[in-house]
Amino acid sequence: LEPISTTIAVGMAATLTAFLASYPNIFNYFHECCRPEWISFNRTGLEVDLENKLFGQHIASRIILKAVTGFMSNDNPKKPLVLSLHGWTGTGKNFVSKLIAENIYKEGMHSSFVHVFTSTLHFPHPSQNHIYKSQLQQWIKGNVSNCERSMFIFDEMDKMHPGLIDSIKPYLDYYDKLEGVSFRKAIFIFLSNAGGDKIVQKTLEFWKAGRSRKEIELKDLETLVTLSVFNDDQSGFFHTSLIDKNLVDFFVPLLPLEYRHVVQCVLAEMKARQPQPDKDVADKVAKDLVYFPKSERIFSVKGCKTIFSKLDYYT
Numbered sequence: 460l461e462p463i464s465t466t467i468a469v470g471m472a473a474t475l476t477a478f479l480a481s482y483p484n485i486f487n488y489f490h491e492c493c494r495p496e497w498i499s500f501n502r503t504g505l506e507v508d509l510e511n512k513l514f515g516q517h518i519a520s521r522i523i524l525k526a527v528t529g530f531m532s533n534d535n536p537k538k539p540l541v542l543s544l545h546g547w548t549g550t551g552k553n554f555v556s557k558l559i560a561e562n563i564y565k566e567g568m569h570s571s572f573v574h575v576f577t578s579t580l581h582f583p584h585p586s587q588n589h590i591y592k593s594q595l596q597q598w599i600k601g602n603v604s605n606c607e608r609s610m611f612i613f614d615e616m617d618k619m620h621p622g623l624i625d626s627i628k629p630y631l632d633y634y635d636k637l638e639g640v641s642f643r644k645a646i647f648i649f650l651s652n653a654g655g656d657k658i659v660q661k662t663l664e665f666w667k668a669g670r671s672r673k674e675i676e677l678k679d680l681e682t683l684v685t686l687s688v689f690n691d692d693q694s695g696f697f698h699t700s701l702i703d704k705n706l707v708d709f710f711v712p713l714l715p716l717e718y719r720h721v722v723q724c725v726l727a728e729m730k731a732r733q734p735q736p737d738k739d740v741a742d743k744v745a746k747d748l749v750y751f752p753k754s755e756r757i758f759s760v761k762g763c764k765t766i767f768s769k770l771d772y773y774t
């Protein structure tokens with residue numbers, strides 16, 4: 460009979476060998492790298508997250524699940540995935556981008572393959588646009604050559620200078636390779652408030668007609684949003700040919716949030732902080748927010764945006 464210590468040692472050696480076989484470079488196990496161990500799409504995870512964590516956005520949930528699933532399950536996409544998310548403030552545009560990132564990258568938004576640009580923060584001075592342009596192009600190219608499954612999120616896209624948007628256009632197109640780099644597996648997500656007022660108008664129309672919000676379909680909003688974005692001279696999309704060249708694969712409208720959605724947001728945040736969420740406190744927080752339009756007071760002016768700091772005050 461072998462001593463127990465020998466059996467354990469043999470077992471450990473076998474485990475170590477198997478481990479080293481799957482990780483030829485042990486460094487990759489601990490350090491994020493561009494490999495399936497770190498980047499792999501979890502469709503069920505995204506579906507469950509959209510269902511349970513994103514409130515009041517039935518259209519966005521459906522499009523995003525379909526778009527991301529289709530793209531990530533295609534090993535040879537013809538172009539990068541380009542999503543343009545539109546909606547009123549605090550309706551979940553950044554939040555849903557985070558859910559996408561978390562279900563693709565093990566490190567979620569902290570992944571070194573997820574890059575966020577905020578127009579007013581990263582490109583504040585129009586006079587520097589020529590510098591921003593080449594920096595942005597170099598940055599995108601460098602990151603995609605490092606990892607083709609990179610994700611780029613552009614926040615406040617409506618405040619981005621049209622020239623800057625134009626400079627990233629080639630990367631969104633159907634090119635096989637650009638200067639030796641293929642961009643076809645990258646994901647670009649544009650976030651903006653552009654078209655948000657049209658989405659509000661339509662949602663209000665349904666409400667006034669006594670129709671359920673869930674009856675609103677993408678076709679009720681898509682043309683409205685693209686037209687208003689395209690014709691809005693305040694918007695960065697204006698003058699750019701992102702829209703007329705069909706480089707955006709999906710326009711994703713986010714609906715304005717109602718009182719009941721705000722309550723859901725507060726309860727979700729409470730749950731994250733303590734095991735027993737308190738519905739009365741959630742109601743109090745939601746009641747103290749401002750709702751519009753003035754006569755009907757249906758939609759939260761700031762969506763779910765400010766509730767987190769308010770919650771500290773109520774608990």
Ligand SMILES: Nc1ncnc2c1ncn2[C@@H]1O[C@H](COP(=O)(O)OP(=O)(O)OP(=O)(O)O)[C@@H](O)[C@H]1O
Binds near residue numbers: 547548764
């Ligand atoms: N539809 C939603 N469902 C669940 N939580 C939401 C939703 N909308 C907003 N939230 C919560 O509110 C926070 C702020 O929302 P978020 O930053 O996503 O808004 P936004 O649409 O990007 O706003 P802005 O246009 O002002 O940038 C999120 O981190 C999330 O916790």
